[in-house]
Amino acid sequence: MIAHQFLGLAALTALASACAPELLKRDGWRGAHIAKRAEPGARAWSFELAEAWNQLNPEWSTCYSGRRQSPINLRSKWGYYTQEPPTFHYPKNLTGKIDNWDFGPQFSIEVDDDNKTAAYIEFDHDGDPEIAYFRQWHVHTAAEHTIDGYRPKGEIHFVHYDDAGVPRSVIGFFFDRKSKYDDYNFNFTGPAIDATGSAFYRQLEPLELPDIFSNNTLEGVELDLNLLIKEAKDYKKFWTYKGSFTTPPCSEGIRWFISPEIIWLSDDQTESLLRASTFGDRPVNSVWDHDINV
Template sequence: MLFQSLFIVAPFVASVLGCPQHTNNKRATEPGSNSTKSDWAYEASFNWGKLNPNYARCQMGTQQSPIALSLSNGLSLNHVPKFNFNGSIEGNFYNWGYGPAFTVAHDSDWTTHPSVTYDDTTVYMKGWHIHSPADHSVGGVRSKAELHMVMVDATGHEKAVMAVRLDPGNANNTFFEQLPKMINFNDMNTNVPATLDFEPALASVLFFNEFWTYQGSLTSPPCSEGIRWFMARQILFTGVEQMQAILGASTYSARAEQEVWQHRINQ
């Protein structure tokens, strides 16, 4: 199903918290709000570290995200990810205040979630959300949007992000056709129970068979570092109407690109 009327975006959207914490992990049975007041905005991301002492890392960190990527960086031969995403995933579909998002249903054991293994590390999907425009540019070009799969360790702490660029193409994408329409709730953070097969999204980018990777951070305050980023070289192309639905449900949520410092790109 095409999700043209997916979300009602409220005018106070800029007041919600940044990158979703995906804490709405209980299977939804009724509407529930997830918004939290914030003291910063994406449009003024250069000075986040001056707003709050808890955001100092945003200003002084050595591995801040996002960064500009390019084929001049080469592609990674290290940290090759292997996916274990078999079957359908239950969770909650909602608008995180800046665009579409999905949180995997969770009771107590993170290791039951869809997982990715790289090196000797296994991480588990907590949820995914979309930024618009894309956080990362590639070769100086910024895509219309970027999907972030937030991955955590067995204790539930953020460990990695699998990133996919989104652009409009000539045909609808099978993954986005699964998404339910959002009924006309006025609450932009209303949870809608959904069951999704994520493999079509991964197949669209050839399961990250070509990718960039680097050591980075969360892209909103407090900008915590120690996050392993993976960016698929391939772009996931949506249908024109699918992209219009994504953009219509979104508002500006791209942090300014950061200077490369100790990011160890592809190392």
């Protein structure tokens, strides 16, 4: 009887694996990644349990009860922000380090004692000028925000803090690979895609990006963030809203700027980035008190 039960369970497991292989891969459900996540100081959450984050830690209750949670589904019918765009003050060569934040590559720079960095943005917030300093970018695959329900291959977040060390703004970029077989041709109005892909990503091509199993850190990496701004058509068109971080504790008070211009990667670039990443996208939240394009 026990043997029959075991065989039945094994058969069901095999069937589930065959029918839903992504469930086994999501959030690094693989031995080496699990071992890394079990190390001291490892994250106590996963994207697989995003809808239960408030149950894992009472300090994460905002993840469930917050009025301005991110990400959201962005809708083209809303139009775009028509006031002043953010002003980018990014030096041409910014030196930092690249590691893996358990779900994909991230780049971070040193922060001065006064919480300032050499790279910063200026933007209008409720009628008042504000400055926020760049600290890092990181990658989510697939994209967290969606556009009219369309979810690009991934999303890059440029995270900025004020001079008090409080997180204030995230600049978002979508990336995807352009396929001649794609029926969904959202916002593709430019010339044929360069076979070499994204100029911004070409800076990463000589590097061996740390993957989700790795604890390696690449020091002294120089990047030009302006290349990504240029690829987003100088960030002249964007959505903006009041939201939150997309990971625990889901802190609100974040001003989001998101360009609808897709950053198109070559096949090789896409494969390289996905090889260093794993599923890391929070489900979209209902629009509530987000003050979209206000």
